[in-house]
Amino acid sequence: MSDHPMTDPTFLGDPYPAYAALRASCPVQRVPTGSGGRGSYLVTGFEEAREALADPRLSKDTAAFFADKESRRRLHPAVARTMLATDPPEHARLRRLVTGSFTTRAVEELRPFIAGTVDALLDRWSGAGPVDLVAELAVPLPVIVICELLGVPERDRAEVRRWSGELFASGAPDTIDAASHSLAEYMTGLIAAKRSRPGNALLDRLISARDGADRLSEEELVSLGVLLLVAGHETTANFLGNAVLALLRHPAELQRLRRHPAEIAPSLDELLRYDSPVATATFRFTTEAVTLGGTPIPAGEPVLVAIGAANRDPARWPDPDALDLDRSAAGHLGFGHGIHRCVGAPLALAEADIALRSLLTRFPAIRLAVPAEQLTWRRTRLVRGLAELPVLVTSP
Numbered sequence: 001m002s003d004h005p006m007t008d009p010t011f012l013g014d015p016y017p018a019y020a021a022l023r024a025s026c027p028v029q030r031v032p033t034g035s036g037g038r039g040s041y042l043v044t045g046f047e048e049a050r051e052a053l054a055d056p057r058l059s060k061d062t063a064a065f066f067a068d069k070e071s072r073r074r075l076h077p078a079v080a081r082t083m084l085a086t087d088p089p090e091h092a093r094l095r096r097l098v099t100g101s102f103t104t105r106a107v108e109e110l111r112p113f114i115a116g117t118v119d120a121l122l123d124r125w126s127g128a129g130p131v132d133l134v135a136e137l138a139v140p141l142p143v144i145v146i147c148e149l150l151g152v153p154e155r156d157r158a159e160v161r162r163w164s165g166e167l168f169a170s171g172a173p174d175t176i177d178a179a180s181h182s183l184a185e186y187m188t189g190l191i192a193a194k195r196s197r198p199g200n201a202l203l204d205r206l207i208s209a210r211d212g213a214d215r216l217s218e219e220e221l222v223s224l225g226v227l228l229l230v231a232g233h234e235t236t237a238n239f240l241g242n243a244v245l246a247l248l249r250h251p252a253e254l255q256r257l258r259r260h261p262a263e264i265a266p267s268l269d270e271l272l273r274y275d276s277p278v279a280t281a282t283f284r285f286t287t288e289a290v291t292l293g294g295t296p297i298p299a300g301e302p303v304l305v306a307i308g309a310a311n312r313d314p315a316r317w318p319d320p321d322a323l324d325l326d327r328s329a330a331g332h333l334g335f336g337h338g339i340h341r342c343v344g345a346p347l348a349l350a351e352a353d354i355a356l357r358s359l360l361t362r363f364p365a366i367r368l369a370v371p372a373e374q375l376t377w378r379r380t381r382l383v384r385g386l387a388e389l390p391v392l393v394t395s396p
Helices: 011-015 015-025 046-054 064-065 088-103 102-122 133-138 140-150 156-164 175-196 202-213 217-247 251-258 259-272 343-360
Strands: 028-031 042-044 284-286 290-292 294-296 302-305 388-394
Touching: 015 028, 028 102, 028 251, 028 294, 042 046, 064 175, 064 294, 088 102, 088 202, 088 217, 088 343, 102 133, 102 140, 102 343, 133 140, 133 343, 140 156, 140 202, 140 217, 140 343, 156 175, 156 217, 175 202, 175 217, 202 217, 217 251, 217 259, 217 343, 251 259, 259 343, 290 343
Parallel strands: 042 302
Antiparallel strands: 028 042, 290 294
């Protein structure tokens, strides 16, 4: 594995052979993660990944890790220290404030809005030429839904979507830092506007928690708003693109789901396992010496959990490189594991279910417009997603 594997188009297109080689040599090992750096411990085995994600000795408090280290980065504090970068008890306090908006019951109430949004997006599709499924469905759907949930005005959504994409621009630290400030400043302004004109959106409820019981600091309020905005659509957008590509490359499975749409929801776990939209979990570090997968890791070392690799571990999933919709993929790590498991998982699953049902029903002849090998992938370490997915939607 090179110093910068994420810049290698071959790795981006198919990282799984490299993951398999790493896992076969040792499921937990130090790898180079930057020019001149000391590297990080990369976890590629399923059991080791599951253990690492739930081990309280692996802290997510990045502020503590970088406190005594020089850094040229200028991430906005509200982005650098989100709920994802906290440990208990702070993490539990912040998570409780948002969990209620993403329960199965709460998401069920959103399904009509999600379905209407999908239909409106698909109504724009034409059979005249290729349609970029990423730009015309996978990205706008979850952006519209999370913006509606939070109370982001329609006029601001395109800009918010652009900043969010820039936040994951691997190898472009200045772009990432600038996007973090743009998002935090936007959220600060939106909060101020909502204080003067309160509404019923999720962000309004978080403001009430801040201004009423004072359970949130102002920075925590801004940070939660930014996190929900970004995380609320990034995973789903990548998942939708990855899932549709997987089905297009497995036409028998695609036709099976088209004929039996009730099987789409039970198939989502396998689609998530097969090509996880989260490539690598967010940063952790050891607070004391830890032995993981037989590998001793000293205190104070960064640990990266390769979700995509863990979900293809043959020790956990027989024939892991096969897409098998009859497989029970429950327990996959696509949404994480432990106290940091994605709070928005029910919403992501509902969006994917509704989108795939409508897509396969309305466009039964959907197919790739270019060979799969020509597709380009986003250049980012954290997420795995297509830069674009050109499809044809009429019969040849």
